[in-house]
Amino acid sequence: MQNSAWKKSHGTSPILSMTPKKPQQWLQVVGHAGSFHVGEYGTLLKKFCKGEQECYLKLMEDPMRPFVPVYYGVVQRDEQDYNMMDNLLTSFNTPAIMDCKIGSRTYLEEELQLARERPQPRKDMYEKMVAVDPEAPTVQEHTQQAVLKTRYMQWRETLSSTTTLGFRIEGFKKPNEECHTNFKRTKSRQQVMEALSDFVESNTQTVWGYLRRLKQLRQVLESSEFFRTHEVVGSSLLFVHDHSGRTGVWMIDFGKTVALPPNLTVDHRTSWVEGNREDGYLWGLDNLIDILTDMLPLLKHGEGPPIPAQICE
Ligand SMILES: Nc1ncnc2c1ncn2[C@@H]1O[C@H](COP(=O)(O)OP(=O)(O)OP(=O)(O)O)[C@@H](O)[C@H]1O
C-alpha cells in the first residue's frame, strides 16, 4: 500500500502475501463501463456497493470462499470508494475468459415491488430493446418510447437461455480475438453448446477442468449457510483458461445478492413464484454441468480428464 492514492483500507486479510508488484493483465468482458480499476499486487477495484461489500465480508467466512475472489476491504481513489478484491486473471497467461449469468431471474423481488409502486419507464432500455427487436415493445411502450427495467430484464431472460436453462452466456474473450458479446438471442441448448464449444475451442481437457470445478462448487453451495440464506440474482460465473491447461471458475458480482428474512431459506432449484425469493441458481448450474458433460463426446481435441495439478483452485 505504498501509493498515496490509497487513502484507507479496512480489509479482511493482509495484502503482504499477495502477488508481487508487476504489470497486471486485466480485461472486462461485460458489465457496467467505468466501474473497475486494476489495483496493485494482483488486485482489482470495483466501484463500491454496500450490499456487495456485506456479501464479500460474509463470504470470506463461508465455505464458498475458495469460489469467490478474495476480498480485501474498501479503498478510496479520487474520492470514490472501491471494493478491493483479487484480480482472477493474475495467475493466467493470455487467458480465455467467459462470463455466464446464472439463475432464472435477473431482477430482485424488491425491484419488482418498486416498479409497481413507483414505475420509472426507461428510454435507454427501450432503445436497447428496439435495437435487438423492433417488434418487442408493446404499443404503449412504443408510444412512451420507454420500458420499465423489470419488463426489459424479463424480455432479456426469455430471449436468451435464462428462462429455459437458468443461465446465459453474457460474453467471452479468446486470446487474439475481440470480445464476443452477441449472445442476447443464444437460447436453445444447441446454440448454447455451440457457443461453449467455440469458447473452449473444442478442447475436452478444458471442459474436464471446468466440470471438475463446477461440481465442487455445486457441492459447496449445497452446504453453504450463506447460499441458503441469500437471494442470488445477477451473479455470474467467470470462466478462465489458458494454453497451459489451467482452468478456473469463480462466482463474481454480488451487487444484487440480498439476505433473506430470518425465517426464510431458499433451495435455488424450486421454481420462482413471487414471495418465495427463489432464484434458480442451482437449477442453472445443474443445466450448465449437464450441457458441458453432453458436449464431451462431441468435441475434437484431447481425451480423458486433465491432470489435477493443472486445475487452478
Ligand atoms: N475479480 C475479478 N477478476 C477478474 N475479472 C473480473 C473480476 N470481477 C469482474 N471481472 C470482470 O468484469 C466483468 C464485469 O464484472 P461484474 O459482473 O462484477 O460487473 P457489473 O458491472 O456489476 O456487471 P452487471 O452489468 O452484470 O451488473 C466480468 O465479466 C469480468 O470480465
Ligand SMILES: O=P(O)(O)O[C@@H]1[C@H](O)[C@H](O)[C@@H](OP(=O)(O)O)[C@H](OP(=O)(O)O)[C@H]1O
Ligand atoms: O445486458 P444489458 O441488456 O445491457 O442490460 C443490463 C444488464 O441486465 C445489467 O445486469 C443491469 O444491471 P444490474 O444487474 O446491476 O441491474 C443493467 O441495468 P442498469 O442499466 O439499471 O444498470 C442492464 O441495463
